[in-house]
Structure formats: structure tokens, C-alpha cells
């Protein structure tokens with residue numbers, strides 16, 4: 250049987266929740282994957298441990314002081330990893346010729362430049378960083394088409410949709426994929442949502458929600474930002490926009506379904522009435538293993554799905570009144586152009602302020618709505634334009650946060 254060169258993988262956001270799941274899958278398959286680069290924002294101690302285990306060629310630490318600390322410890326242990334620092338270093342590594350695959354696991358708009366660079370360089374890009382696609386959906390997908398980049402979703406719902414699309418996913422000669430006849434054959438794509446920790450909480454008490462309560466997700470263990478996004482359901486709104494761009498379908502064909510058990514991750518309804526669903530334990534190693542190995546399969550380390558133990562799977566319609574962020578995201582998707590970019594920027598500012606206890610939970614949608622109303626709708630023609638709009642929106646959002654500041 251053919252022995253192939255291992256794929257060399259750069260894990261961006263290696264110290265995060267996605268990074269940990271990705272490294273756990275990679276570690277099971279040393280003959281298939283080598284870790285060529287890892288990155289962190291400033292937590293160098295966990296990155297040092299990762300370097301000890303995986304011995305990557307590069308470690309990127311955005312914060313220069315933390316980079317120095319890591320450099321000193323690597324030198325003391327005689328480890329071969331070269332430490333790069335600064336936000337541009339991620340872009341450099343994303344473009345490096347000895348990187349085959351980039352796991353885009355940085356959180357938020359901060360991940361846009363490196364995600365875009367990997368796409369423009371024609372890499373295989375495993376996309377967790379949904380914010381990049383929300384900010385520059387048209388640009389990123391068009392760039393991927395031109396560069397030959399292979400964009401594989403690891404957001405669980407989108408990975409599930411990709412799998413349920415079955416034979417409509419046609420592999421291209423360059424090793425990528427495209428959808429064939431999706432418009433005719435698909436009636437709708439359905440993204441499930443757990444509904445988060447506040448699905449049944451009295452909305453009259455939303456003002457007093459603490460960061461601890463918001464981050465205690467019932468079914469998934471994730472980073473803080475996406476946990477708060479799940480609590481407001483902005484996460485599902487961002488995912489609707491992500492699905493539009495990944496699969497090239499209009500907003501009207503994409504639906505959200507509440508499913509508190511997080512066992513069914515997505516469904517594709519076809520024109521003949523068939524509905525295909527993807528089920529698994531809620532464990533990010535499942536979609537990550539799928540995307541790493543695609544179009545083949547490898548083990549992920551996740552538990553086998555025990556439907557007998559789970560017994561009941563329930564479904565309900567989303568409540569847009571309880572979760573105004575979901576409505577705002579649908580509206581921004583409908584408006585198009587830079588509206589999703591503004592939505593994302595304002596959301597990041599509001600969520601950060603909430604996590605720092607400077608903004609009440611129920612003000613998060615208010616900050617986003619006010620910011621959307623203040624920024625004119627223009628086209629997003631380049632990454633630079635996206636980042637400028639992002640900055641302008643952040644400034645407006647910060648004003649609303651300080652106006653409504655608590656403590």
C-alpha cells in the first residue's frame with residue numbers, strides 16, 4: 250500500500266479549545282500529520298508544552314514579551330522550534346511553502362489576516378474561524394476559487410452539512426470540491442442549535458446574567474467568546490452567514506432548528522422530500538478528524554454515539570424575541586455588503602465588555618443594533634477595507650458600551 254508524505258499542518262490558535270481538539274486528533278495519527286507551526290496570543294506556557302510534544306518548526310506568539318519568554322525556555326531545553334512574534338508572523342507562516350494545511354482556530358476578527366493569507370496561498374484551510382468568513386464572505390470564497398485553496402468547514406454544523414451533501418460534493422482535479430446542482434436539488438439547509446444555557450430562563454432576568462452563567466454551555470465546552478455567542482444565539486446567526494458563503498445558497502434556503510441535546514448537528518432537505526442528518530456525540534474532534542482526512546476517514550478519539558442512552562432527541566423553532574441577536578444576524582445577512590462585518594465587530598466589542606462585567610447581557614444586542622444603524626452599508630472589496638470597516642464599527646460600539654457601562 251502506498252505510503253504518502255505526511256501532511257504538514259499549521260495549528261493557529263493552538264492554545265485554544267479548537268487547537269486542543271485538533272492536536273488531540275493529530276497526535277493519534279503521527280504517520281499522517283506533522284505539526285509544522287503552532288500559535289498563541291500570549292499564553293506561552295501551554296505553547297511550550299505543545300512544542301515539547303510536537304516539536305514544530307515555528308511557534309508564533311503575537312505578544313512580543315511572551316514570545317521572548319517562550320524563546321528562552323525553548324533554548325534552555327534545546328528545542329528546535331523557532332519563535333516568531335507579531336500579528337504579521339501568522340500571515341508569513343500561512344504562506345510558507347512547507348505548510349500544506351492551516352487550521353484557522355484563532356478567535357474573532359483577529360484571525361482574518363492569517364485565514365485570508367492561507368486561502369490566498371492556495372492552502373488546505375480547515376475553517377473554525379467563522380468570523381473571517383462573516384467579515385469577508387464574498388472576498389474569501391472568490392479568493393479560494395482563484396487560488397485553488399480547499400476550504401473545509403470544521404464548525405460542527407457546517408461540517409455536518411458538508412457530509413450530508415453527499416454526492417453533490419464533487420471533488421476537483423486540484424484536490425478541492427465544488428457543489429453540483431445544489432440550487433435545483435436542495436430545498437434547505439438546516440443548522441441545529443442547542444439554544445444555549447438560557448433557552449428556558451425567564452427573559453426578565455437576562456440583565457443580571459453573569460459571565461460564569463453565560464459560559465456554562467449545556468452541551469459543548471468551548472472558548473469564552475463563542476460560549477457567550479451561543480448564549481445570545483449570535484453564534485447561530487454567524488453560522489447562517491457562514492453557511493451561505495460556504496455552500497453558495499441564499500438566506501431563504503437556510504434555517505435554524507433548536508435541538509437541545511446537540512446530537513443532530515445539521516440536516517439537508519432535498520427536493521424529493523429526503524432529509525439527511527448528521528449525528529455524533531458533541532465533540533469537536535469528530536468534524537476536525539473528518540476535515541483533516543477528507544475525502545478519507547480516520548479515527549477521532551470521540552466516544553461512540555449511544556442513542557440508547559440518549560433516548561430522546563427533541564426539536565423546536567427558534568425564538569427570535571428571546572434572542573434578538575439571531576434576528577440581527579438574519580437582518581445583516583439580508584442587507585449584505587459590510588453589514589455582517591459591522592455586526593461581527595460590534596458583537597466582539599459587546600461580548601468582550603460583557604465578559605469584563607462592563608456591559609449587561611441584555612445590552613449586547615442593543616450595542617450591535619445601534620452600531621449597525623450608524624455605519625453606512627458599503628461593499629467589502631479587500632481585506633484592508635474589511636479591517637477599516639471593522640475598526641470604525643468597533644469605535645462606534647465602544648461608545649455605546651461606555652454609555653451603558655455598569656461598574
Ligand code: NAD
Pocket residue numbers: 261262263264265266267268288289290291292311353354355356357359360377378379380403404405469470471472473474475533
Ligand atoms: P479559544 O478562546 O479557546 O482559543 C482562541 C485561540 O486564539 C487561542 O489559541 C488564542 O491564543 C488565540 N488568539 C486569541 N486572540 C488572538 C489574537 N488577537 N491574535 C492571535 N491569536 C489569538 O477559542 P475557540 O473556542 O477555540 O474558538 C476558536 C474559533 O473557532 C472561533 O472563531 C470559534 O467561533 C470557532 N469555533 C469554535 C468551536 C469550539 O468548540 N470551541 C466550535 C466551532 C467553531
Ligand code: MG
Pocket residue numbers: 404405406488
Ligand atoms: Mg458551530
